[in-house]
Amino acid sequence: MLQENLFYLFLILAGLAVAVFIYVGLSTRRPRTLEYAAVNHLRKRLFLWFTGILVLFLALTLPLMPYPNAEQRPDRVIHVDAKQFAFLISANPITPDEASGEEPVDQPTLNTGELIEFRVTSLDVTHGFGIYDADGNLLAQTQAMPGYVNRLRYRFTQPGTYSVLCMEFCGMAHQVMRGSLKVVAADTNKAKP
């Protein structure tokens, strides 16, 4: 998982920083004269290296932004309306009766391999639409905001039941706001009438 790998990267970088501070802190046991010219030389080198690394990471990561590419069409559109404290998930736009709870929402089954576009909005406050796998790993998310539709595209690779959790604090039952997505292997779903 990306987030776990980044955790290890964080630990390594934080460890290096701590080591530098310990080294500098211990250096005060043997006082010496500071060479200001050497500090300025180091500053220039640090500036170039540090800025260079940041620019490199910008160049590598900005193209990976998760925002929809207008030139690529999704295989399927799924509508998601969030409200305190539930997710309404449907293959069709949510009707007012479905939104008010008078009619049930016919939740679709999704296929692996499909590029799915979740069109996510909110009927009341701001919520978050977070997709979790069965092991509790967050796979993707977007915010559900009143008055706006956020388009999150995701391609499931494994069949199974995925949980949808609210990722933006939305009130007293935020912690139990749930949804689910059933994903089947592409061939299995096509075989059904």
Added chain:
Amino acid sequence: MNPTNLSALTNAKPPSAALRRLTLAWFAIMFLLFPILVLLGLVMRAGQSNWLHKLSPEYFYAVMTLHGLGMVGLWFVAAMAVLSYVLKRYVSVSLWASRLAMALTVLGVGLLIACTLVGKFGAGWYFLYPLPLHPGGAWPAWSIGAFFAAIGVLGVGWLVWVLDLMRAVSRRYSLTASLGWHYLRGRTEPEVPPVVIITTVTLIAMVAALISAVIVLVLFLMEWLKPGFTNDALLMKNLTFFFGHLLVNLTLYLGVAVLYELMPAYCGRPWKTTRYVALAWNAVLLLVILAFMHHLYMDFVQLHAFQVIGQISSYLTSVPAAVVTILGLLALVYGAKVRWTLASLLLFLGVVGWVIGGIGAVIDSTIVANLRYHNTLWVPAHFHTYYLMGVVLMLMGAVFHVCQELAPMPENPGRTRLTIVLLCLGGYGFLMTFYYAGAHSVPRRYSSYPELLSKGVTAAQVSTFFIVLFLAGLVLYLWETGKRWRKAWLLP
């Protein structure tokens, strides 16, 4: 850095009795509120550990709101109080604005306590639109009014204080001088200390932040009081994070300003304004105003250009911090005859927290990483690092420094070591549970965790042990600082 004028570093002008009393009164507020707010944090983590079955979600979120707003506000006023005190060497600080801010802060805190602990108002510290107006029966209308009144009272008090401090600086230095622009042109006269430049940069941005808060408040009130009026959620979110991000980030910079002023005296070396320092802090003014956009990465409808600007500015903000301030501090300390006291150790360790929190923040400000980290416990992990183990430690060091300067008493080295060990062990242990849980996708702001997020429960349980350790270190700190505070308070 120029090794001349060393004597000027230690010749701090004694404060007037009025300034001393006022500064000590601000410290007393800190001594009282900080342990209480830490205890509220402990209550939340104990609740998430499933150890407090009577802690309902309503109370959890009310406590969360009070803890967050309380901490943000407390350390802002503590930073302003310390800064006002140390700036007396250079500018004539008036006291009326600080007194007004104190009166309004006490009133605001009273209103906050009433609306959260009594009224169960629990929309979180940045009260994201439109949640305060949609309580779902959890909090009554009066608590919404009390909350908005509290924000209004605090905002007015703090804005007046900030403007008055800017006025004090402007009476001694022109705007271009206080921003250090003549250093950019290669001139070193008039000499402007770094604390003045950082204060100017920070307070300019702070005014923008507080004005943004006022706009958010007015828009909220219009919707609340005028039926049919509805705000734009994306605009409100941009304004909210412009205010919220800046307030937290700038409080850290106020702590750094104090660091620049106090640390040289312990190292026996000067830390003066150079072209690098001036350039760095002017760059910060531009970058810090843009970096708030990283809070809206998961709002896919936001202009994509803003998302890119958010990542670029968040990354680049770390350049002046690393290349100028952090390297400057390391050079200041490296091989120096440092007088290691509780104050200098806390100031030094505060920079460590700033660096570690900064690493976590830069990772999270990468859009593709934010897709997995946004609103998980990684977020409180990194902001608690540069807050609790960053600016809070810096300001705790500064508060001890001021009390020690006013009422010198010999330090017990063993007790100082124990205090530092407990604060660091407790603080970083507590933070690691946040990072661990964030890396395992545990969302923030959950009063309890479902089976799917069982790692969140484990992390919360472990964290309570470390919070108790931190509290033990805090008690020792308060004991040592409190002795000096009392003696200083009783001075004629």
